[in-house]
Amino acid sequence: MKKYVMALDQGTTSSRCILFDRQGSICSMAQKEFEQIYPRAGWVEHDPMEIWASQLAVVVEAISKIGAGAEEIAAIGITNQRETTVVWNRHTGVPVHNAIVWQCRRTSDRIEQLKRDGLADYVHKTTGLIPDAYFSASKVAWILDHVEGAREEAEAGNLMFGTIDTWLIWNLTKGTVHVTDYTNASRTMMYDIHRLCWDQKLLDYFGIPASMLPKVRPSSHLYGYTEASVFGGSVPITGAAGDQQAALFGQCCFTAGEVKNTYGTGCFLLMNTGEKAVASENGLLTTIAASADGQVQYALEGSVFVAGAGIQWLRDEMRMLKNAQQSEEYAESVEDTNGVYVVPAFTGMGAPYWSQRARGMVVGLTRGCKKEHFIRATLEAMAYQTNDILKVMEQESQAPIRSLKVDGGASRNNFLIQFQSDILGVEVQRPECVETTALGAAYLAGIAVGVWKDREEVCANFAVSRTFSPNMEEGTRSEKLKGWRRAVACALAWAEDGSEDE
Numbered sequence: 001m002k003k004y005v006m007a008l009d010q011g012t013t014s015s016r017c018i019l020f021d022r023q024g025s026i027c028s029m030a031q032k033e034f035e036q037i038y039p040r041a042g043w044v045e046h047d048p049m050e051i052w053a054s055q056l057a058v059v060v061e062a063i064s065k066i067g068a069g070a071e072e073i074a075a076i077g078i079t080n081q082r083e084t085t086v087v088w089n090r091h092t093g094v095p096v097h098n099a100i101v102w103q104c105r106r107t108s109d110r111i112e113q114l115k116r117d118g119l120a121d122y123v124h125k126t127t128g129l130i131p132d133a134y135f136s137a138s139k140v141a142w143i144l145d146h147v148e149g150a151r152e153e154a155e156a157g158n159l160m161f162g163t164i165d166t167w168l169i170w171n172l173t174k175g176t177v178h179v180t181d182y183t184n185a186s187r188t189m190m191y192d193i194h195r196l197c198w199d200q201k202l203l204d205y206f207g208i209p210a211s212m213l214p215k216v217r218p219s220s221h222l223y224g225y226t227e228a229s230v231f232g233g234s235v236p237i238t239g240a241a242g243d244q245q246a247a248l249f250g251q252c253c254f255t256a257g258e259v260k261n262t263y264g265t266g267c268f269l270l271m272n273t274g275e276k277a278v279a280s281e282n283g284l285l286t287t288i289a290a291s292a293d294g295q296v297q298y299a300l301e302g303s304v305f306v307a308g309a310g311i312q313w314l315r316d317e318m319r320m321l322k323n324a325q326q327s328e329e330y331a332e333s334v335e336d337t338n339g340v341y342v343v344p345a346f347t348g349m350g351a352p353y354w355s356q357r358a359r360g361m362v363v364g365l366t367r368g369c370k371k372e373h374f375i376r377a378t379l380e381a382m383a384y385q386t387n388d389i390l391k392v393m394e395q396e397s398q399a400p401i402r403s404l405k406v407d408g409g410a411s412r413n414n415f416l417i418q419f420q421s422d423i424l425g426v427e428v429q430r431p432e433c434v435e436t437t438a439l440g441a442a443y444l445a446g447i448a449v450g451v452w453k454d455r456e457e458v459c460a461n462f463a464v465s466r467t468f469s470p471n472m473e474e475g476t477r478s479e480k481l482k483g484w485r486r487a488v489a490c491a492l493a494w495a496e497d498g499s500e501d502e
C-alpha cells in the first residue's frame with residue numbers, strides 16, 4: 001500500500017525532501033544547504049548540478065531514514081524557488097552557465113532599457129508583472145548574449161530553458177520531460193497569464209527562441225514518471241508549483257480574499273483572488289495561483305526580496321549570530337531597537353517600492369547601539385515590509401484583512417510573529433505544520449492520484465498551532481511606522497543619487 005506523498009522543496013538556500021502521510025503529517029524529512037555564489041556585487045548564482053545533487057541526496061536520506069521504498073510513494077510534488085533560470089544543452093543535459101538566481105541584479109540595465117523602449121505597460125498587462133531583473137526573461141537573454149555560442153545553439157534548437165521545477169523534472173525523468181506549470185510560467189515575464197501561452201512579442205524582444213521553452217501544464221497533473229534508476233522505482237510526478245503558490249495552497253487559502261505570508265529567504269504575501277486576475281496599480285503583482293481542478297486561479301502578490309536572508313547575513317557576514325534561532329533571544333533581551341532601523345535592500349526593493357537600485361541602509365545609530373538592537377531591527381524589518389504590502393493589498397482588494405496565516409523558516413521566531421501582529425494590528429495564525437510549501441506541493445500531487453479527493457478533504461488537515469494577537473498601543477505603532485518610512489526613504493534616495501531608476 002502506498003503510504004506517502006513525497007514533496008521536493010527546492011528553496012533558495014536549501015533543498016528539502018519531506019514525506020507526508022494522508023493526515024498531512026511529516027513522516028520523514030531531510031534538508032541540505034548548498035552554495036550561494038556571488039561572482040560580483042549584486043550578482044547571485046547557483047550551480048544547477050549542485051541543486052540536482054543536493055535534491056537527490058535529500059530524497060535518498062528521507063526515504064532511508066524510515067526505510068521506505070519507492071513502491072510506498074504514491075506521488076511526487078515539486079515546489080521551487082521561482083524565477084531562477086537554468087539553460088542547458090538538450091542532448092547532453094549539461095547547463096551552459098550557472099543558474100541565475102531570482103535575487104540577481106545583473107540585468108537591471110536591460111530592464112531599464114525595456115522601460116525606455118516603452119514596454120512597461122505591455123509587460124504589466126500581459127504578464128501581470130512589473131518589469132524587473134527579478135523575473136526570468138532578462139536572465140535567459142543574458143545567458144544567450146554572454147555565453148559564447150549560446151545564441152547560435154539556441155537558434156539551432158539545442159538549448160533548453162527551465163525554472164528549477166523544470167530542471168528537476170528533466171533530471172528525474174532522465175531527460176525525457178521538458179515541462180513547467182502555470183505558476184512557474186507566470187514568473188518568467190514572457191508568459192501571457194490571461195491567454196495562457198508564451199508571449200511572442202516578449203520572446204522577440206528578448207531574442208528567446210520558442211524552441212527553448214517548456215510545455216506549460218496545470219499544477220496538479222501527471223508530468224511523467226521518475227526513471228527507475230534515479231531512486232529505485234518509477235514514481236509518478238503529479239504536482240509542481242512555485243514555492244509561494246504552493247504555500248498558498250498548503251495554507252488552504254482556496255477562496256478569494258484569503259492571505260498568507262511566507263518568511264523564508266524573502267517574504268512573499270499572496271492573496272487568492274479566485275478566477276479574477278486583479279490588476280494592481282500600486283506595485284503588487286498579478287500571478288497565477290496553484291489549483292487542483294484544472295481551473296486557473298489568480299493571486300495578488302507582494303514580494304520582499306530580503307527577509308530571512310537578513311538574518312543569514314547577520315550570521316554569515318556580520319558574524320553576530322551562531323544560528324538563526326538565536327536572533328529571537330537577542331531581540332527579546334532588549335526593549336526596543338534604540339531608534340535603529342535596518343532596511344535590508346541588498347538586492348533593491350520589491351513591492352510596493354520596486355527600486356532596482358536601492359541598497360541596504362542602517363539608520364538611527366547612536367553611541368548606545370548594541371548588536372542586540374541591530375538584530376532586533378533586522379527582524380522588525382521583515383514585519384515592516386510585510387505591513388507595507390498588506391496595506392496596499394487591503395486598498396486594492398477593497399477588503400480589510402482581518403487575519404494573516406504565516407509559514408516558512410523564520411515564522412518559527414515568536415518575537416517576529418508577535419511583532420508582526422502588533423504592527424499590523426491583526427491576528428496572525430501559525431499552523432501546526434510550517435512546512436506549508438512542501439505540504440502544498442504534496443497536496444497538489446496527492447489530489448492528482450486520489451490520495452486526497454479534493455481541496456475540501458485536505459482542508460480537514462489544517463490546524464492552527466498558535467494565534468498571535470496584537471498588543472501594541474496605536475501611538476507606539478504609528479511612531480514606529482513613521483520611523484520605518486523615513487528609513488525606507490533613505491534607502492530609496494541612495495538609489496536616486498546613484499542613477500536614475502525610471
Ligand SMILES: Nc1ncnc2c1ncn2[C@@H]1O[C@H](COP(=O)(O)OP(=O)(O)O)[C@@H](O)[C@H]1O
Nearest residue numbers: 011012013264265308309312324325409410413
Ligand atoms: N528562528 C528564526 N528566526 C529568524 N529567521 C530564521 C529562523 N529560522 C530560519 N530563519 C531564516 O529563514 C530562512 C530559511 O527559511 P526557509 O523557509 O527554509 O527558506 P528558503 O525556502 O528561502 O530557503 C533563512 O534565511 C534563515 O535565516
Ligand SMILES: O=P(O)(O)OC[C@H](O)CO
Nearest residue numbers: 011012081082264265266
Ligand atoms: O526560496 P524562497 O522560499 O525564499 O522563495 C523564493 C521565491 O520563490 C522567489 O520568488
